[in-house]
Amino acid sequence: MPTVRYGAIACERHENESTLDALLRSGAPVSYSCKAGTCGSCMVRVVDGSAPARAQAGLKDSWKARGYVLACVCHAEGDLTLAPVDADTQVAARIVALDALSAEVMRVRLACDSGFDFSAGQYVTLIRPDGLARSYSIASLPGEDLELHIRLLPNGRMSEWVRTAARVGEAVRVLGPNGDCFYTPGRPEQPLLLVGTGTGLAPLYGIARDAVRQGHTGPIHLIHGAVRAEGLYLDETLRALGGVHYKPTLLHADGPVDQVVLGLFPKPAGMRAFLCGDPAIVQTLKKKLFLQGLDLRDIHADAFLPAA
């Protein structure tokens, strides 16, 4: 069994166990959230030993160069000596605004102390002062403050904090950006199909405006699905948004969003799709759009997986 070292801790990694689980079992102070290689909160630096490429999938080149790996998807065959990531990897930020967009959704605006480059639609991992980490998509455009739309899940640990305890001026940390769910120029005439449920709207709101800003000429369809009318938390803003065909849809009135989308676009081949929000809905839509002829490489998706 390979040995994993982290500071003063040394432990054996069992077969089928991730490096993260081995570290947690030994009491190493490593934070984590998704345990699926997305959120980045368990990122550590390899000081000695070699990790498989899979443990660096999706990381920025500058992070790969520093030897960073995601411990949750790291199954190295040999021994590893690990250390925390450099202090400048997480960006210090302050909460500059907290506005309820509806009874269930809070808009959180963050100003980063140093510059923070991102593409509209990517996500960041928000780290609370006590270390709790959760991923949120960015709804704003590059150059603006970070805008997050946080659904206030009853009894959710981050949700409850945002609803009751977080204050303007509060210091937090941000890790990222991550994800490849964003608009790229080229093929400006291609019709865009943006579909999100709940706060899956957040990245799409950024992507739609980014596409308009970058001179996209093809139609931009933005479909927001909610269970009830109160869930259409950006309805007024989206109706007034130029250059975008906004279509709200309600589960109770119109049926499941995947059926609505396929009803509107029975032949989606040639479109570019962005799908965000509930993991089951994202997965279903991805499969159905692919089977109806959409190229998988034209489907960009972020499933909002819950923390492990």
Added chain:
Amino acid sequence: MEAAVDIFYRKVLTDGRISHFFDGVDMDRQRAKQKAFLTMAFGGPNSYSGQDMRTAHARLVTMGLNDSHFDAVVELLGGTLAELGVPANLIGQVAAIAESTRKDVLGR
């Protein structure tokens, strides 16, 4: 090759005889695997050993993977190639290469 991957994968996902084996597998990763599958079937660079094929399908064998499913996949592969206008003798060669993996895929 890219065209073949999509056509083949669409067939696999919609074929009631075998689609359940693919439920819950990540689509992007699975597409990459379909590509590995086709590369192999075309006799291209093969980075999989017989043991790899056993390991990759062991979970499916416990789900009941058998000869009829294997035949279905070979049939869909032939159908894909025919759709793309590949001549029959070449399809026969591809099917023979796929056939050579039967024991390993079915874990016998």
